[in-house]
Amino acid sequence: MPRQAAALKPIEKVQRYPLDAFLADIGDIGDIEWTSEPTDLKRRSRDFFWYSPILSEQLKDKLADVIVTPKDENEVIRIAAACARYRIPLTPRGGATGNYGQCVPLEGGVVLDMAAMNRIEWQKPGRVRVQAGAKLWDIDAATRPHGFELRMHPSTKRSAQIGGFVAGGSGGAGSVTFGGMREPGNILAARIVTLEERPRAIELRGDAAQKISRAYGTTGIITELEMPLAPAQAWIDVIVAFEDFIEAIRFGRSIAMADGIVKKLVSPIEWPLPQHFAAFRSFCPEGKCLVLGMIGDMSMESFETLLEPLRGSITYKAPADDSLGKVPLYEHTWNHTTLQMLKADRSVTYLQCLYPHDRLVDAATEVAKMFGDEVMQHLEFIRINGVMAANGIPVIRYRSPERLYEIIAGFEACGVMIANPHVVTLEDGSRYKRVDADQLGFKREVDPMGLLNPGKMRSFVPHQ
Amino acid sequence: MPRQAAALKPIEKVQRYPLDAFLADIGDIGDIEWTSEPTDLKRRSRDFFWYSPILSEQLKDKLADVIVTPKDENEVIRIAAACARYRIPLTPRGGATGNYGQCVPLEGGVVLDMAAMNRIEWQKPGRVRVQAGAKLWDIDAATRPHGFELRMHPSTKRSAQIGGFVAGGSGGAGSVTFGGMREPGNILAARIVTLEERPRAIELRGDAAQKISRAYGTTGIITELEMPLAPAQAWIDVIVAFEDFIEAIRFGRSIAMADGIVKKLVSPIEWPLPQHFAAFRSFCPEGKCLVLGMIGDMSMESFETLLEPLRGSITYKAPADDSLGKVPLYEHTWNHTTLQMLKADRSVTYLQCLYPHDRLVDAATEVAKMFGDEVMQHLEFIRINGVMAANGIPVIRYRSPERLYEIIAGFEACGVMIANPHVVTLEDGSRYKRVDADQLGFKREVDPMGLLNPGKMRSFVPHQ
Numbered sequence: 026m027p028r029q030a031a032a033l034k035p036i037e038k039v040q041r042y043p044l045d046a047f048l049a050d051i052g053d054i055g056d057i058e059w060t061s062e063p064t065d066l067k068r069r070s071r072d073f074f075w076y077s078p079i080l081s082e083q084l085k086d087k088l089a090d091v092i093v094t095p096k097d098e099n100e101v102i103r104i105a106a107a108c109a110r111y112r113i114p115l116t117p118r119g120g121a122t123g124n125y126g127q128c129v130p131l132e133g134g135v136v137l138d139m140a141a142m143n144r145i146e147w148q149k150p151g152r153v154r155v156q157a158g159a160k161l162w163d164i165d166a167a168t169r170p171h172g173f174e175l176r177m178h179p180s181t182k183r184s185a186q187i188g189g190f191v192a193g194g195s196g197g198a199g200s201v202t203f204g205g206m207r208e209p210g211n212i213l214a215a216r217i218v219t220l221e222e223r224p225r226a227i228e229l230r231g232d233a234a235q236k237i238s239r240a241y242g243t244t245g246i247i248t249e250l251e252m253p254l255a256p257a258q259a260w261i262d263v264i265v266a267f268e269d270f271i272e273a274i275r276f277g278r279s280i281a282m283a284d285g286i287v288k289k290l291v292s293p294i295e296w297p298l299p300q301h302f303a304a305f306r307s308f309c310p311e312g313k314c315l316v317l318g319m320i321g322d323m324s325m326e327s328f329e330t331l332l333e334p335l336r337g338s339i340t341y342k343a344p345a346d347d348s349l350g351k352v353p354l355y356e357h358t359w360n361h362t363t364l365q366m367l368k369a370d371r372s373v374t375y376l377q378c379l380y381p382h383d384r385l386v387d388a389a390t391e392v393a394k395m396f397g398d399e400v401m402q403h404l405e406f407i408r409i410n411g412v413m414a415a416n417g418i419p420v421i422r423y424r425s426p427e428r429l430y431e432i433i434a435g436f437e438a439c440g441v442m443i444a445n446p447h448v449v450t451l452e453d454g455s456r457y458k459r460v461d462a463d464q465l466g467f468k469r470e471v472d473p474m475g476l477l478n479p480g481k482m483r484s485f486v487p488h489q
Numbered sequence: 490m491p492r493q494a495a496a497l498k499p500i501e502k503v504q505r506y507p508l509d510a511f512l513a514d515i516g517d518i519g520d521i522e523w524t525s526e527p528t529d530l531k532r533r534s535r536d537f538f539w540y541s542p543i544l545s546e547q548l549k550d551k552l553a554d555v556i557v558t559p560k561d562e563n564e565v566i567r568i569a570a571a572c573a574r575y576r577i578p579l580t581p582r583g584g585a586t587g588n589y590g591q592c593v594p595l596e597g598g599v600v601l602d603m604a605a606m607n608r609i610e611w612q613k614p615g616r617v618r619v620q621a622g623a624k625l626w627d628i629d630a631a632t633r634p635h636g637f638e639l640r641m642h643p644s645t646k647r648s649a650q651i652g653g654f655v656a657g658g659s660g661g662a663g664s665v666t667f668g669g670m671r672e673p674g675n676i677l678a679a680r681i682v683t684l685e686e687r688p689r690a691i692e693l694r695g696d697a698a699q700k701i702s703r704a705y706g707t708t709g710i711i712t713e714l715e716m717p718l719a720p721a722q723a724w725i726d727v728i729v730a731f732e733d734f735i736e737a738i739r740f741g742r743s744i745a746m747a748d749g750i751v752k753k754l755v756s757p758i759e760w761p762l763p764q765h766f767a768a769f770r771s772f773c774p775e776g777k778c779l780v781l782g783m784i785g786d787m788s789m790e791s792f793e794t795l796l797e798p799l800r801g802s803i804t805y806k807a808p809a810d811d812s813l814g815k816v817p818l819y820e821h822t823w824n825h826t827t828l829q830m831l832k833a834d835r836s837v838t839y840l841q842c843l844y845p846h847d848r849l850v851d852a853a854t855e856v857a858k859m860f861g862d863e864v865m866q867h868l869e870f871i872r873i874n875g876v877m878a879a880n881g882i883p884v885i886r887y888r889s890p891e892r893l894y895e896i897i898a899g900f901e902a903c904g905v906m907i908a909n910p911h912v913v914t915l916e917d918g919s920r921y922k923r924v925d926a927d928q929l930g931f932k933r934e935v936d937p938m939g940l941l942n943p944g945k946m947r948s949f950v951p952h953q
Contacts, residue, residue, distance in 0.1 A: 150723060151751075151787030172636060172720075176749075203748050210749030210791035231794035253749070253787045256636075256720030259614055282875025284667050285640075285674030285717070287615075323615030323717045327674035330695035411746025413875050 041133055042113040044090055050107040051093065057104065058094040058141070065092055069118065069136055074126040076363060077374055078423055079447040084126045089116070089136035096141050098218065098226060098248045105224040105246060108135055108476055115220060116478045117242035119189020120160065122181035124360060126449045127193040127241040131480035137246065139188055148173075151254050152213060157188025157247040164252075165347070173254035176203040176211060180361035183349070188247045191215070191238055196407055196416075198290045198319060198355045199255065201281055204408040207238050213253055217245030219471040227471070236467045241451060243482045244464050245471045259322035260289055262354040264305065264341035265332060266313035270295040270402060272335060273314040274389055274415075279331050280318065281406035281413050286328055287321025291406040292358040298401050298420060301365040304352035308341035317358055319345055362403045363420050376433065378417035379442040379456060380404065385415055391439040396432065398422070417441060450483040460484050505597055506577040508554055514571040515557065521568065522558040522605070529556055533582065533600055538590040540827060541838055542887055543911040548590045553580070553600035560605050562682065562690060562712045569688040569710060572599055572940055579684060580942045581706035583653020584624065586645035588824060590913045591657040591705040595944035601710065603652055612637075615718050616677060621652025621711040628716075629811070637718035640667040640675060644825035647813070652711045655679070655702055660871055660880075662754045662783060662819045663719065665745055668872040671702050677717055681709030683935040691935070700931045705915060707946040708928050709935045723786035724753055726818040728769065728805035729796060730777035734759040734866060736799060737778040738853055738879075743795050744782065745870035745877050750792055751785025755870040756822040762865050762884060765829040768816035772805035781822055783809055826867045827884050840897065842881035843906040843920060844868065849879055855903040860896065862886070881905065914947040924948050 044061075051057045060066075070089045074080040090113075095101045108115045114134030121128050130136050139158035145167045146154040153168055161182045165174050177199030179185055185194075191212060196205035203211060212234040219225045227245065229236055237244050267273040273293040281291045293316050299309035309315060316337070320328050322344070329339070347353050357365055363375040380388050389402060401420040406413060421432060426447075433443050444456045451460045460482055468477075468485050475487035508525075515521045524530075534553045538544040554577075559565045572579045578598030585592050594600050603622035609631045610618040617632055625646045629638050641663030643649055649658075655676060660669035667675060676698040683689045691709065693700055701708050731737040737757040745755045757780050763773035773779060780801070784792050786808070793803070811817050821829055827839040844852050853866060865884040870877060885896060890911075897907050908920045915924045924946055932941075932949050939951035 149787075151785060208749035209747045209795055210751075210788045213787070213790060231790050232797070253751075256722075258720075283673045284872045284875060285672035287674075287717075321615060323613075323677070324674050326677060326695050331673055333696070408748045411748060411877050 040090070042090060043111045044113075047107045047111050047113055047135070048091070050110065051103050057100050058096070059091055061091045066090070069121070069138060070130055072121040072123045072126060072128050074124060074129065076124045076360070076367065077447045079426055079429070080126055080449065084129050084449070087126075087129045087131055088133060089130045090133045092136045092138050094138045094141050098216075101137070101142075101218045101246055101248055102224045102226065104135065104137060105218050105220050106222055109220055109222045109224070109474065112474065112476065114476050114479050115246070117188070117192070117246050119158065119186035119192065120181065120184045121189070122179070122185045123189065123193045124446055125193070125454055127478075127481065128189070129449070130478075131449065134476075139186060142248065143186070146249065152251060153254055154249060154251045155187055156249055158186050161185050161187060161190060162347070162349075168254055169257050172257050174257040175199070176253060176255045177206070180355055180359035182355065187250055187252065191250055192242050192247060193239060195239060197359050200405075200407040201288055201291050202408070203255065204410075207235060208408070208410075210253060212238060212250065214251035215247055216249040217247055217471065219245055220476050221471075221473065235461075236464055239451070240464050241478050241481045243451070243472065243478045243485070244468050246477070258287060258289070260319045260345035261322055261325050262341065262343055262345045263318045263320055263325075263328070263339060264308050264354070265316045265318070265337045266310050266340050267316070267335070267337045268313065270314040270393065271386055271390060272337065273316050274386055274404065276332060276335050276337055277316045277404065277406060278385065278413075278415075280316075280320075280328060283327070283331065286324040286331075288324070289319035290317065290355060290358055292317040292362070293404045294357075294362055295402040298362055298366060298403060301369050302357050303365070305341065305354065305357060310340060317354060319355065359405060360418055362418060366420055372423055373420050374423045374429070375418055375420050375446065376436065377444045377446045378419065378436055379409070379444070380415040380417050381440045382412055382414040384440060388439045388441055392419070392436060392441065395435050395439065400432065449481060451481055452483045504554070506554060507575045508577070511571045511575050511577055511599070512555070514574065515567050521564050522560070523555055525555045530554070533585070533602060534594055536585040536587045536590060536592050538588060538593065540588045540824070540831065541911045543890055543893070544590055544913065548593050548913070551590075551593045551595055552597060553594045554597045556600045556602055558602045558605050562680075565601070565606075565682045565710055565712055566688045566690065568599065568601060569682050569684050570686055573684055573686045573688070573938065576938065576940065578940050578943045579710070581652070581656070581710050583622065583650035583656065584645065584648045585653070586643070586649045587653065587657045588910055589657070589918055591942075591945065592653070593913070594942075595913065598940075603650060606712065607650070610713065616715060617718055618713060618715045619651055620713055622650050625649050625651060625654060626811070626813075632718055633721050636721050638721040639663070640717060640719045641670070644819055644823035646819065651714055651716065655714055656706050656711060657703060659703060661823050664869075664871040665752055665755050666872070667719065668874075671699060672872070672874075674717060676702060676714065678715035679711055680713035681711055681935065683709055684940050685935075685937065699925075700928055703915070704928050705942050705945045707915070707936065707942045707949070708932050710941070722751060722753075724783045724809035725786055725789050726805065726807055726809045727782045727784055727789075727792070727803060728772050728818070729780045729782070729801045730774050730804050731780070731799070731801045732777065734778040734857065735850055735854060736801065737780050738850055738868060740796060740799050740801055741780045741868065741870060742849065742877075742879075744780075744784075744792060747791070747795065750788040750795075752788070753783035754781060754819060754822055756781040756826070757868045758821075758826060759866045762826055762830055762867060765833050766821050767829070769805065769818065769821060774804060781818060783819065823869060824882055826882060830865075830884055836887055837884050838887045838893070839882055839884050839910065840900065841908045841910045842883065842900055843873070843908070844879040844881050845904045846876055846878040848904060852903045852905055856883070856900060856905065859899050859903065864896065914945055916947045
């Protein structure tokens with residue numbers, strides 16, 4: 026009997042989908058956990074899209090009809106088969122730490138909560154195989170004793186799941202060395218379940234695994250991932266304060282470009298953003314711009330050597346401590362920089378940018394001149410296609426959608442590319458305004474009816 | 490008593506230097522090993538300069554007057570003091586695997602053989618401190634059980650010493666990831682002894698350690714080095730065969746630029762060079778150009794994925810085995826590529842180049858068109874200042890010095906920079922035709938009389 030069967034109340038409004046039939050199907054054999062409690066539906070149909078006032082308005086009323094929590098791949102297959110049979114949308118949900126509503130069910134239906142599929146399947150030197158619902162922090166905790174760690178993680182490492190990261194993320198701490206998730210070699214394999222009446226489980230190895238990367242679960246339900254690991258290092262958290270942002274960028278770039286300096290994070294952050302870094306506030310001098318870093322212990326002396334000719338001073342330096350109960354430095358980088366300010370001031374939002382790597386300082390100077398206090402810049406160094414580049418995650422004082430789009434146009438006029446985080450589709454959120462051709466083609470194979478996370482891959486039109 | 494005192498024969502020719510007084514000084518207290526046996530003098534005044542017919546002619550008669558082999562830094566200090574007192578040149582000698590006569594005593598005097606100072610002082614995670622005479626292979630053998638290895642090594646790893654590598658080398662296997670020896674962070678510290686009547690031992694840390702990098706021992710006698718280590722990886726040796734060299738370059742570059750693929754070596758090599766790779770000849774198909782690689786085990790599948798769209802085929806793939814008695818794959822890369830051909834054909838020589846990273850394929854095509862069979866190209870991918878670049882070590886069918894200089898001019902016309910390996914001075918061998926200003930200034934402090942390896946730093950003029 027379904028464990029939460031008691032929660033199934035008579036549904037008074039007209040059902041969008043034949044849920045009773047669906048539940049009867051998946052409940053028939055075993056004990057698949059599900060809920061349709063309104064508070065559950067509300068809480069588990071959301072992610073951190075509220076960073077965007079535009080998405081916040083657009084997505085706030087989107088609700089699943091039922092949340093289903095499979096324990097294993099067999100249950101995933103049964104759920105997928107029932108969704109196919111009754112033409113019910115299915116939207117996979119990981120840790121729900123994303124910012125674009127990637128796990129918000131635009132057309133309702135089933136939200137597939139992967140939290141219970143969190144097993145570490147195996148570890149070998151340099152690689153790990155996990156179920157998609159494993160949390161990044163737990164994976165690191167499991168691999169570190171063997172001398173390895175995930176190559177990269179978002180600032181939401183403590184709650185994000187690996188499946189969600191691969192399905193929606195692009196990179197994070199570690200990408201300054203290994204590049205983003207989409208660089209060849211950063212996903213070894215993915216196992217997916219198709220959305221068909223007779224679902225198939227497919228192993229995608231090597232380049233084929235990229236078919237599920239940043240596809241929001243539209244190209245198959247990810248059940249397992251095989252990820253490459255980095256040798257675990259003794260990381261030193263460091264904060265360096267500078268008089269102005271351009272100096273912070275120059276120093277950050279010199280560290281980013283120094284291949285002899287082992288690093289996981291190089292994040293120049295403009296004042297007044299550090300004003301909101303509560304846990305590290307005493308190390309953030311008033312009015313100063315920062316570079317936050319995670320530096321290999323053996324490289325710390327060289328890091329300080331590169332700082333010598335510049336007018337920067339180290340205000341914090343300590344071994345990285347990622348134990349629960351402590352706020353890690355990395356929770357002030359990537360989109361946590363934005364979050365730290367949002368905690369105090371809900372009137373701000375953010376953008377996602379790629380600064381031109383060959384005129385980084387010029388572009389940052391132009392942006393500062395164009396927008397003044399309305400934009401607070403924040404960069405993350407990251408390798409892209411073998412070149413050291415800088416992502417930007419500026420925090421914006423929000424006035425209106427129109428003004429936000431003016432600001433986007435302004436950034437673009439400065440030569441900064443924008444991946445708009447105020448949209449829900451893969452295409453609109455891409456720097457290239459299109460979805461990967463491989464992914465679109467693959468979707469036809471694995472989700473012919475277009476039931477997986479519908480509305481996210483705009484280019485896809487199911488056959489009638 | 491000096492152990493080799495019996496070898497001191499009456500020296501019949503007129504002595505250039507007051508050797509008897511020198512030997513009396515260093516023999517006074519302890520037991521410093523030395524020899525002036527003619528066969529020793531001849532054998533231990535040379536390196537692999539004979540790769541260059543020009544240097545071969547120029548250096549073949551250069552001889553030390555005495556070879557001294559210190560056991561510890563105290564002995565180095567006594568030898569240095571005696572050299573200063575009697576104004577005798579001192580040229581440090583490591584494994585003598587260099588190709589520019591860096592340890593050839595142009596003005597005779599003392600050759601300081603560092604072979605007995607080969608102790609591993611200590612290891613910590615990510616770093617090692619060693620005496621300058623430690624062999625690279627021995628350092629790796631000592632650090633691997635602790636999970637680490639040297640970040641980079643030349644193809645002469647089995648006989649090269651760390652002091653000589655730092656004093657004369659530029660990079661090697663590993664530089665495709667960590668860049669060359671001169672990148673910040675790749676030398677943590679160096680301890681040197683000055684050439685003065687009261688020699689000082691100086692610890693150079695961080696950037697200061699670069700004062701002895703590629704200075705041929707002209708800026709102090711290196712006694713100890715603290716080197717950063719890389720986590721030891723399970724490396725896979727791989728050979729990929731291509732129809733033409735341009736395809737090999739394209740594939741090599743795609744691997745070099747893929748930051749998600751862990752690698753230590755990416756070496757495109759033009760046919761007929763592989764014809765001379767005796768130990769791997771059966772894996773080198775007739776007429777095919779190769780890419781030799783050392784790839785992290787966990788990245789091998791991704792490596793093969795990137796090969797799929799290209800017309801290349803893997804002819805060899807096996808875990809790297811660096812045990813003595815086997816010929817390692819890396820002994821076919823860097824300047825061992827040249828050596829393998831020289832073993833069969835002493836009529837060839839080589840150049841050292843930096844190809845333009847943004848028009849690598851064009852430059853290689855132009856070189857091929859300009860010189861045909863006279864030049865056999867060979868590239869080594871290496872990071873320089875944070876950018877993935879390609880060194881070239883082409884093998885040249887030698888005709889005359891004049892023709893060699895025409896070829897150099899031809900390469901330069903194709904946009905390829907040359908670091909001429911047919912010269913003995915630091916300045917002439919530099920891509921920039923000058924010695925580092927820091928090194929020149931530092932030399933005044935540590936070798937005011939210009940007795941350290943005289944003739945190698947052309948810009949230095951001792952005070953009268």
